[in-house]
Amino acid sequence: MADGLAIExxxxxxxxxxxxxTVPVLESLDLVVREGEFLxxxxxxxxxxxxxxxxxxxxxxxxxGEVIVHGxxxxxxxxxxxxxxxxNNVGFIFQLYNLIPVLTAFENVELPLLLTNxxxxxxxxxxxxxxxxxxxxEREDHYPRQLSGGQEQRVAIAxxxxxxxxxLVADEPTGDLDRKSAEEILNLLEQLNSEFDKTIIMVTHDPxxxxxxxxxxxxxxxxxxxxxxxxxxxxxxS
Amino acid sequence: xxxxxxxxxxxxxxxxxxxxxxxxxxxxISGDPLDxxxxxxxxxxETTSGFDRIKADELATLDGIARDENGVLLFAKEQxxxxxVERSNGSRANIIVRGVSPASAKLRPKFTIVEGRDFEPSKGxxxxxxxxxxxxxxxxxxxxxxxxxxxxxxxxxxFTAGGSAAESEVWVDIKDLGRNNQQESSVNCVQxxxxxxxxxxxxxxxxxxxxxxKLAAKRESDYFAAQTRSSTFLQFFGGLIAVFLTxxxxxxxxxxxxxxxxxRTREIGTMRALGFGRMDVLICFLGESIILCAMGGxxxxxxxxxxxxxxxxxxxxxxxxETTVNxxxxxxxxxxxxAMTAAMGILGGLFPAIRAVRLQVISALREV
Numbered sequence: 001m002a003d004g005l006a007i008e009x010x011x012x013x014x015x016x017x018x019x020x021x022t023v024p025v026l027e028s029l030d031l032v033v034r035e036g037e038f039l040x041x042x043x044x045x046x047x048x049x050x051x052x053x054x055x056x057x058x059x060x061x062x063x064x065g066e067v068i069v070h071g072x073x074x075x076x077x078x079x080x081x082x083x084x085x086x087x088n089n090v091g092f093i094f095q096l097y098n099l100i101p102v103l104t105a106f107e108n109v110e111l112p113l114l115l116t117n118x119x120x121x122x123x124x125x126x127x128x129x130x131x132x133x134x135x136x137x138e139r140e141d142h143y144p145r146q147l148s149g150g151q152e153q154r155v156a157i158a159x160x161x162x163x164x165x166x167x168l169v170a171d172e173p174t175g176d177l178d179r180k181s182a183e184e185i186l187n188l189l190e191q192l193n194s195e196f197d198k199t200i201i202m203v204t205h206d207p208x209x210x211x212x213x214x215x216x217x218x219x220x221x222x223x224x225x226x227x228x229x230x231x232x233x234x235x236x237x238s
Numbered sequence: 239x240x241x242x243x244x245x246x247x248x249x250x251x252x253x254x255x256x257x258x259x260x261x262x263x264x265x266x267i268s269g270d271p272l273d274x275x276x277x278x279x280x281x282x283x284e285t286t287s288g289f290d291r292i293k294a295d296e297l298a299t300l301d302g303i304a305r306d307e308n309g310v311l312l313f314a315k316e317q318x319x320x321x322x323v324e325r326s327n328g329s330r331a332n333i334i335v336r337g338v339s340p341a342s343a344k345l346r347p348k349f350t351i352v353e354g355r356d357f358e359p360s361k362g363x364x365x366x367x368x369x370x371x372x373x374x375x376x377x378x379x380x381x382x383x384x385x386x387x388x389x390x391x392x393x394x395x396x397f398t399a400g401g402s403a404a405e406s407e408v409w410v411d412i413k414d415l416g417r418n419n420q421q422e423s424s425v426n427c428v429q430x431x432x433x434x435x436x437x438x439x440x441x442x443x444x445x446x447x448x449x450x451x452k453l454a455a456k457r458e459s460d461y462f463a464a465q466t467r468s469s470t471f472l473q474f475f476g477g478l479i480a481v482f483l484t485x486x487x488x489x490x491x492x493x494x495x496x497x498x499x500x501x502r503t504r505e506i507g508t509m510r511a512l513g514f515g516r517m518d519v520l521i522c523f524l525g526e527s528i529i530l531c532a533m534g535g536x537x538x539x540x541x542x543x544x545x546x547x548x549x550x551x552x553x554x555x556x557x558x559x560e561t562t563v564n565x566x567x568x569x570x571x572x573x574x575x576x577a578m579t580a581a582m583g584i585l586g587g588l589f590p591a592i593r594a595v596r597l598q599v600i601s602a603l604r605e606v
Contacts, residue, residue, distance in 0.1 A: 059599050087513020098508040112512050
């Protein structure tokens with residue numbers, strides 16, 4: 001299992017401008033996440049969880065400080081560069097799955113591969129591997145409306161892992177699911193972390209979901225107020 | 239909605255331009271480069287022209303007039319009458335009844351009697367353009383065509399003339415027409431074909447300058463080119479309407495695409511998060527708009543195809559007679575349709591696509 005630094009945040013602040021007001025969201029935040037960690041971010045609404053996730057995923061820039069992911073200082077990348085960086089390094093799992101309704105499960109999973117140089121045959125192989133990994137290879141021709149919520153989220157996970165990204169970010173991945181489906185999704189994330197060594201950052205409100213993570217961070221008013229190692233990873237230097 | 243709107247606009251515009259194209263085609267093919275039309279000096283049209291029949295007979299003696307394969311002189315005295323005739327729908331319109339000579343048919347390109355036979359002089363017979371026959375009462379084969387209160391002719395044949403101006407006319411023997419209108423001593427014009435280019439120049443000079451004649455000799459191609467006021471009128475208003483319709487359709491396309499951007503904001507955010515760039519999103523939305531409009535354009539063109547079998551009547555502002563024109567879906571109309579479709583697709587889709595491109599990924603992902 002790899003044991004290098006996956007993510008390093010140094011004195012990161014994030015502020016939003018609302019008319020003439022400046023609204024601070026994250027304040028001088030430091031964080032280190034090691035490769036292969038499964039990290040849960042918790043905190044009340046407005047605490048800055050999703051903002052932190054967006055900064056780590058390269059969807060937004062920090063107002064100050066450094067966000068270094070997989071050795072890359074994201075603040076130094078232009079918008080075009082960070083877009084390509086996301087395509088190569090990050091898999092996204094959203095609360096509402098965010099599948100394209102007019103595309104089949106196969107086509108949805110294939111989407112990120114359209115940005116690569118893979119030929120059609122290789123793309124098909126990769127998509128089917130990803131769908132098998134989430135247990136939905138039989139549903140490749142189904143449209144999102146023909147799938148249950150849990151199945152939709154599994155397709156979304158297949159889309160997130162199809163490019164074999166360095167980092168998986170999940171924003172409330174079980175927030176729209178019933179308990180049974182949520183359990184399946186969490187087991188799948190746990191499996192991706194343990195078997196494929198994926199670094200996962202998950203924002204959640206659900207304490208049961210958070211228990212699956214190795215490490216639990218609590219945010220409040222833009223500051224880290226808790227950092228608990230729940231289940232130490234094998235070989236991890238805590 | 240965009241497809242249907244675009245289809246309707248393209249269909250309307252193609253119909254208008256198809257009419258104009260038909261009219262222009264009729265005028266374009268009516269003139270042979272070696273044909274001359276002899277008119278009274280100062281007369282712009284055959285209907286306002288007129289001179290002595292004796293002078294016309296003297297013209298036939300000039301050298302340089304072509305003959306057909308049987309040695310018959312390609313020279314025709316012609317007289318026109320513009321009676322009021324009842325249309326099939328009960329309304330009335332002026333049409334051209336042309337008193338012709340034996341060579342008249344040979345001076346019209348692709349003139350063919352397609353049903354019945356040619357008229358026989360002094361029997362009150364006529365032949366009628368096939369397209370005109372459908373539009374006027376009594377103009378069908380075997381019918382009695384009543385022209386005003388006094389004239390009537392039995393229709394013994396239907397002809398086509400390759401879509402030329404002759405397809406808006408009724409033809410009778412020139413002596414019959416002169417007798418019916420008490421104008422046996424005059425003609426409206428003479429049509430002739432020169433044996434060659436040099437002969438044409440000589441004939442034109444003689445006819446215009448020789449003191450025996452002092453008439454206007456115009457090349458038929460020039461004569462018909464000047465008769466474009468009808469098509470200019472139609473073209474102007476057709477173009478104006480087409481421009482307004484295109485703008486309307488552009489707004490419809492833009493509206494559809496704005497709506498698509500609005501309802502797919504989260505999809506756009508997702509695509510951007512997955513690594514698709516702004517240019518990918520622009521191409522995606524612009525492409526969709528163009529495809530939708532192309533489908534509409536193709537549908538619109540298909541809808542106008544059946545019109546090619548139709549003919550319509552329009553007022554000729556030079557003769558104030560009804561001109562029968564066949565709808566033509568020629569290259570011009572096709573180009574207009576493609577240009578309109580492209581304008582609707584590109585301009586209608588551009589601004590919504592730009593809006594999609596400018597969306598911030600994070601705010602787009604928050605959309606429900």
